[in-house]
Amino acid sequence: MANYDIVIIGGAIVGASLAYYLRDEGFSGSIALVERDPQFTHSATTLSAASIRQQFSIPENIRLSQFTLKLFRRLKEEFGPDAEIDFHEGGYLILASETGLPVLKANHDTQVAEGAEIVLEDAAALTSRFSWLSGEGISGGAYGVSGEGWFDAHAYLHLFRKALRNRKVDFITASVTAIARQGNRVTGVTLDNGETLEAGIVVNAAGPNAGKVAALAGLELPVEPRKRNVFVFEARDRFADMPLIVDPSGIWWRPEGSVYITGGAESEDGEQAADPSDFEPEWGLFENEIWPVLATRVPAFEAIKMTRAWAGHYDYNTLDQNAVIGPHPEVGNFIFANGFSGHGLQQAPAVGKALAELIITGSYRTLDCSAFAYQRVAEGRAFRELNVI
Numbered sequence: 001m002a003n004y005d006i007v008i009i010g011g012a013i014v015g016a017s018l019a020y021y022l023r024d025e026g027f028s029g030s031i032a033l034v035e036r037d038p039q040f041t042h043s044a045t046t047l048s049a050a051s052i053r054q055q056f057s058i059p060e061n062i063r064l065s066q067f068t069l070k071l072f073r074r075l076k077e078e079f080g081p082d083a084e085i086d087f088h089e090g091g092y093l094i095l096a097s098e099t100g101l102p103v104l105k106a107n108h109d110t111q112v113a114e115g116a117e118i119v120l121e122d123a124a125a126l127t128s129r130f131s132w133l134s135g136e137g138i139s140g141g142a143y144g145v146s147g148e149g150w151f152d153a154h155a156y157l158h159l160f161r162k163a164l165r166n167r168k169v170d171f172i173t174a175s176v177t178a179i180a181r182q183g184n185r186v187t188g189v190t191l192d193n194g195e196t197l198e199a200g201i202v203v204n205a206a207g208p209n210a211g212k213v214a215a216l217a218g219l220e221l222p223v224e225p226r227k228r229n230v231f232v233f234e235a236r237d238r239f240a241d242m243p244l245i246v247d248p249s250g251i252w253w254r255p256e257g258s259v260y261i262t263g264g265a266e267s268e269d270g271e272q273a274a275d276p277s278d279f280e281p282e283w284g285l286f287e288n289e290i291w292p293v294l295a296t297r298v299p300a301f302e303a304i305k306m307t308r309a310w311a312g313h314y315d316y317n318t319l320d321q322n323a324v325i326g327p328h329p330e331v332g333n334f335i336f337a338n339g340f341s342g343h344g345l346q347q348a349p350a351v352g353k354a355l356a357e358l359i360i361t362g363s364y365r366t367l368d369c370s371a372f373a374y375q376r377v378a379e380g381r382a383f384r385e386l387n388v389i
Contacts, residue, residue: 001188001195001196001197001198002032002195002196002197002198003030003197003198003199004029004030004031004032004170004197004198004199004200005029005030005031005199005200005201006022006027006029006030006031006032006199006200006201006202006203006359007031007032007034007188007189007197007199007201007202007203008031008032008033008034008203008205009034009176009189009202009203009204009205009206009213010034010035010204010205010206010207010209010210010213011033011034011035011038011161011171011205012035012040012043012044012045012046012157012205012207013045013153013156013157013160013344013345013348014205014207014337014340014344014348014351014352015033015035015203015205015337016033016157016160016161016164016348016352017160017348017349017351017352017353018203018205018337018351018352018355018356019031019033019160019164019167019169019352020160020163020164020167020352021349021352021353021355021356021357022356022359022360023164023167023168023169024353024356025353025356025357025360026360027356027359027360029200030168030170031168031169031170032169032170032172032197032199033164033169033170033171033172034172034174034176034189034191034197035171035172035173036173036174036175036192038171038173040154040157042279042312042313043207043312044207044208044312044313044314044315044344044345045153045157045207045344045345046153046154046157046312047230047279047310047311047312047313048153048312048342048345049150049230049252049254049261049263050150050151050152050153050156050345051092051148051149051150051151051244051254051345051346052065052068052069052072052148052149052150052151052345052346053065053092053144053148053244053346054066054069054111054114054116054118054144054147054148055092055094055107055111055116055118055142055144055148055387056107056110056111056385056387057103057106057107057110057384057385057386057387058110058322058371058383058385058386059110059113059114060368060369060371060372061322061343061347061385062110062111062114062116063114063350063367064343064346064347064350064351064367064369065343065346065347065350066114066115066116066147067349067350067353067366067367068346068347068348068349068350069147071349072085072087072151075159079159079162079163083159084155085151085152085155085156085159086151086152086155087149087150087151088149088150088151089146089147089148089149090148090149090150090242090243090244090254090255091143091144091145091146091148091149091243091244092142092143092144092148092243092244092245092246093126093130093141093142093143093144093243093244093245093246094141094142094143094245094246094387095126095138095140095141095245095246095247095248095297096138096139096140096141096142096248097137097138097139097248098139100139100248101139101140103386104120104140104141104142105120105140107142107386107387108120108142111142116144116147117144117145117146117147118142118143118144118145119142119143119145120140120141120142121140121141121143122139122140123135123138123139123140123141126138126140126141126143129143130239130241130242132237132239132242132298132299132300133297133298134296134297134298134299136296136297137248137296138248143243144243148243148244149244150244150254150256153345156345172191172197174191174192174193174195175191175192176189176190176191176192176206176213176216177190177191177192177216178190178216179202179213179216179217179334180196181217181218181331184330184331184332185331185332185333186199186202186217186331186333186334187199188202189202199333200333201333201334201335201359202217202333202334202335203335203336203337203355204221204334204335204336204337204338205337205338206338207313207315207338207344208223208224208225208226208274208276208313208314208315208316209225209276210223210315210336210338210339211223211224211338214334214336214338217331217334219328219331219334220377221324221336221338221339221377222317222318222319222339222377223315223316223317223318223324223338223339224273224274224316224318225273225274225276225313225314225315225316226266226271226273226274226313226314226316227266227274227278227279227282227311227312227313227314228263228266228311228312228313228314228342229263229265229266229281229282229285229309229310229311230261230262230263230281230309230310230311230312231261231262231263231281231285231286231290231306231308231309232256232259232260232261232306232307232308232309233259233260233261233262233286233304233305233306233307234258234259234260234304234305234307235260235300235301235303235304235305236300236303237300238255238258239255239298239300242254242255245297246264246389247264247293247297249264249293250264250265250389251263251264251265251289251290251293251294252264252389253294259307260304262286262290262294263290264290264389265285265286265289265290266282266285273316274313276313278311279310279311279312279313280311281309281310281311282311283309286306286309287306291304291306314341314342315338315339315340315341315344316339316341316342317338317339317340317341319339319376319377319380319382320376320382320383320384320385321341321384321385321388322339322341322372322383322384322385323337323338323339323340323341323343323344323347323351323369323372324336324337324338324339324372324373324374324377325337325338325351325354325355325369325372325373326355326358326369326370326372326373326374327358327374328374329373329374329375329378335355335359336374337351337352337355341385341388342388342389343385350367351369353366353367354366354367354368354369355369371383
């Protein structure tokens with residue numbers, strides 16, 4: 001039986017970030033990073049659309065992504081001269097119909113107050129800025145002039161995992177099958193290989209599986225996997241100035257090298273938790289839901305060819321589509337870093353930094369994540385993010 005000061009369940013970007021910042025902040029105790037899929041074949045981290053934005057509806061989410069943006073700007077200083085994630089600062093363009101315009105404007109006010117460089121323009125200004133864009137059914141849009149874009153998720157994760165190799169973190173390949181509790185404390189975890197790890201602190205960084213991991217400790221967490229499909233398509237025309245665009249329908253698309261990727265066709269009405277083993281793309285969504293929107297919004301996309309697709313799982317918080325961060329109010333040595341609902345990749349470094357400070361010092365310092373505390377889950381009180389993509 002091994003004994004660790006901290007056992008982190010989930011070794012993708014959230015868990016790896018926390019381990020990294022624990023060492024960065026001077027934590028000298030023992031750390032185990034437990035990951036069941038060490039190649040990250042089915043990880044939410046590597047199957048995401050790998051984007052970062054500041055266009056959220058609440059200040060706390062904006063601040064988390066701004067922390068990561070600052071990290072992107074000093075990657076080589078942080079991780080060494082060879083650090084590269086191919087960050088393409090192409091911006092987000094979030095479009096709104098007449099009915100959606102008041103929310104877009106309110107979100108824009110919040111973003112600007114947080115220092116984000118986002119411009120709000122009407123349809124005429126947008127179609128003048130982007131000649132390939134149709135303004136049909138559009139009243140306005142918010143465009144991230146800087147500080148938004150997309151990057152290589154695999155390279156990003158690799159930077160953190162590689163940095164941990166020299167920081168005395170034990171990588172353990174296994175699934176957690178049980179979590180032991182004595183009263184209001186968790187005491188350890190059991191792995192599917194039969195091994196038991198005693199733990200002073202257990203951190204749930206299990207992504208889409210987080211709800212099941214919490215249940216192993218006898219705790220409720222409204223986080224479940226939701227399948228999200230991403231389709232790759234080719235078009236005759238290349239638009240060098242195209243940002244990541246979010247249509248009022250929820251369909252999004254962006255350039256990816258010589259092709260484009262698109263998604264957002266899933267309807268949340270009656271949507272169910274995904275089968276954890278189901279990573280088969282829902283092929284019909286492209287022709288039935290996505291292609292008509294693409295052709296309407298970008299007339300040059302009337303003639304396109306879908307070439308391939310993949311599906312991944314969001315760690316979807318059914319309460320409010322916002323993260324749950326920090327200790328359980330009663331089981332204080334069980335810590336949540338869950339429910340990012342598609343934002344975890346861009347917010348992981350910030351959450352890792354915040355939780356590392358909380359664990360070491362007992363309080364948040366660089367970033368205050370109190371608004372994301374578990375207490376709202378216990379009370380059924382939603383802290384809702386309106387800008388979920």
